[in-house]
Amino acid sequence: MAIETQLDWNHLKAGRAAALRPSPFADLRPMMAADDLIFFGGGTPPPERVPVERLRHAAMDVWEDAREIFAYAEVDGYMPLRELISERMAARGVDAPADRIMITNGSQQGIDLVARALFDPGDRVIVEGPTYFGALQAFDPFEVEYLVAPVDEHGLIPEPLEDLLVTHERVKAIYTVSIYQNPTGATIAENRRREIIDIARAAGVAIIEDDPYGELTFEDEPPKPLAADDPNVIYLGTFSKTIMPALRIGWTVYPSALADVLIDAKEAVDIQSDRFVQRMIVGAASDGWLDQHIAESRKLYGAKAAVMTAALEREMPAGVRWRDPAGGFFLWLSLPNDLPSRALLPHAVAERVGFLPGYFFYPDRRESTAVRLGFTTLPDERIETGIGRLAEAIRRASKQS
Ligand SMILES: Cc1ncc(COP(=O)(O)O)c(C=O)c1O
Secondary structure (H helix, E strand, C coil), X not given: CCCCCCCCHHHHCCHHHHHCCCCHHHHHHHHHCXXXXXXXXXXXXXXXXXXXXXXXXXXXXXXXXXXXXXXXXXXXXXXXXXXXXXXXXXXXXXXXXXXXXEEECHHHHHHHHHHHHHCCCCCEEEEEECCCHHHHXXXXXXXXXXXXEEEECCEECHHHHHHHHHHCCCEEEEEECCCCXXXXXXXXXXXXXXXXXXXXXXXCCEEEXXXXXXXXXXXXXXXXXXXXXXXXXEEEEECCCCCCHHHCCEEEECCHHXXXXXXXXXXXXXXXXXXXXXXXXXXXXXXXXXXXHHHHHHHHHHHHHHHHHHHHHHHCCCCCECCCCCECCEEEEXXXXXXXXXXXXXXXXXXXXXXXXXXXXXXXXXXXXXXXXECCXXXXXXXXXXXXXXXXXXXXXXXXX
């Protein structure tokens, strides 16, 4: 057996490695080890919602005539897929011609590529407080500093956002999960959208709009993205939540001025996204199937959200607060008496219930008195039992604090 040589890896490691954020999930190990755990941490469609047969047939069709696609090509993606996305974006009010759409390995790669295009060490990024921690993981290697702009039930709040821009130099971008936000479920209100765009424009900073959940509305129509009002908005989309995460197919709609840098960055990172999977999606989506599939998911997730909120009504002690979700995957539960989310963890382990604690979602991991609950992945009776367990964990933790 070869013996590992005694290289001084600490000396060899890049300075930037120190900026990488350890995965927050390490903190959840005791929770994840609990027997019969009911885990509300999931942010995926449930397995039974994955259209196995449809994808399998579409994949077989791609293999029928595959010689053409064995080689490297299509750095920015398969044109018919980009055209399909362009049409879908138009239905959401966004003018996104296919030549301003790049296919990425999930929207997570979109976040990385945009960061490559925009950020120098020491640049500042405004993120929502709380925000999606995966974006922080993607931004960290670029050695940026974070400024945290508060959100409320109507999404990003314009005034403090403007204050941050007025009082700080070197801000390059505002990163927002504008619709059914991960983690709070909040959507930027109609009357704030224009104001936020105007604030960003006046300050000369980019808006990076990450929108994995917008199509999964429980209302009549999905809310409009910010990108519908401003072609300068960099928009990130994905099939992870509407079809399945394992596809690893997302897209970036970008302003023309960023075409070269983004496409060059994509080529440098992984040359292209999977050509087979892109074709499989186009095949599967044909004849209105994708719209139908999303319509069914909206119904199912809306019903699951209702199961969760009904259980919360029944079970939660006084002082616990939440808002009924209007779409997406998540509900943000505020704990009573400013109970820190971290203090709830050991009681949750004892009660065999899991969630993501609020501090995961801040760049400085500041204490938060809320937790994120996902309602899409579990069967209804597990949601009900799990909320009962969570209520008990909160009662126990409240007694101790
Ligand atoms: C806000 C947000 N952005 C990006 C992602 C990553 O999605 P993808 O699977 O498309 O990379 C997620 C996944 O949870 C998310 O919630």
